[in-house]
Amino acid sequence: MAKMYYAKDCDINYLNGKKIAIIGYGSQGHAHALNLKDSGCDVCVGLRAGSKNWKNAEEAGLKVMTIPEAAKWGDIIMILVNDEVQADVYKKDIAPNLEAGNMLMFAHGFNIHFKQIVPPADVDVSMIAPKGPGHTVRSTYVNGKGVPCLIAVEQNATGDAYKLALAYAAGIGGARGGVMETTFQDETETDLFGEQAVLCGGVVELMKLGFETLVEAGYEPENAYFECIHEMKLIIDLINKGGVAAMNYSISDTAEFGEYVSGPRVLPYEETKKNMKAVLTDIQDGVFAGKWIAENKNGRTFFNAKRAQLAKHQMETVGAELRKNMLWGDDTDLDTASN
């Protein structure tokens, strides 16, 4: 069983007198910076000169500096720029400003685990990785709750890395939900696997194929959207609340019977498991990481083509129209902290 820490184990007072620099103000960056500020911590945000987030962060009441200034100012430097640019930003703007005894933090293990960033031995290297989107890290904090986090320590130069990282978890609200101890390796591999096989890759492919199957059979695309896409969240909310049992309790017995009969037809057990294992092996061997690093070096041609293709898919266009006309409108707040 994993070691778990809860609010009582995470003393935010260890952050007293510590300056915390949050590098980047995207999904995670804005949430960490604002939550820490509201928790009473001394925070600044490090941004590129001319970034349009500069004004957003200042208007939210945060101190803002350039990335090298923030890295120099901070005792704790949390890197929350995109994973694929972290190595460059680190080399150019952060490494020259690190001091012995600082703590370098991450919300995902990719760059440390795949050795894209190799910090000096005299700094602490830790991770607090919220298991949820940044906007949820903010909204749950504001509502008195928190997104559970993973903690990992790769280097404990000062001997204080655990208590500081746990204090950070308290500061962003994660300790309210629970903090599970792991390693950079396990976090990186499980995170990549989860998003590829189930959460993003698996779910999008499943919804898309379901949507297309209905539309190709002559049903209305709006109906296919409600059935295969919109309702996904309603179902997942039940599972999130009380497991599959809560969903099965709420759906009809007909739906539950169909679940047992047709689920394994759509995802044949042996074959799907074999494919999932192959995805995991590519992650463990660094094959996926190598592809992603190369894709970024080569101008992201595959990535951009796929993104453009998906944007034109009918499930996206029909969905956008339907959501726009829902009584409450499109109520995501994703734009408040976009690039």
Ligand code: NAD
């Ligand atoms: P994001 O894309 O939302 O934001 C990244 C920020 O970095 C933006 O403010 C962007 O303007 C800035 N940026 C981009 N390129 C830059 C450059 N070259 N120099 C300086 N700044 C630059 O990223 P995110 O999703 O918040 O991810 C940040 C970290 O958090 C990543 O390590 C990610 O794996 C991790 N994480 C994200 C989530 C999530 O749900 N989004 C969940 C857990 C962990």
Ligand code: MG
């Ligand atoms: Mg993730």
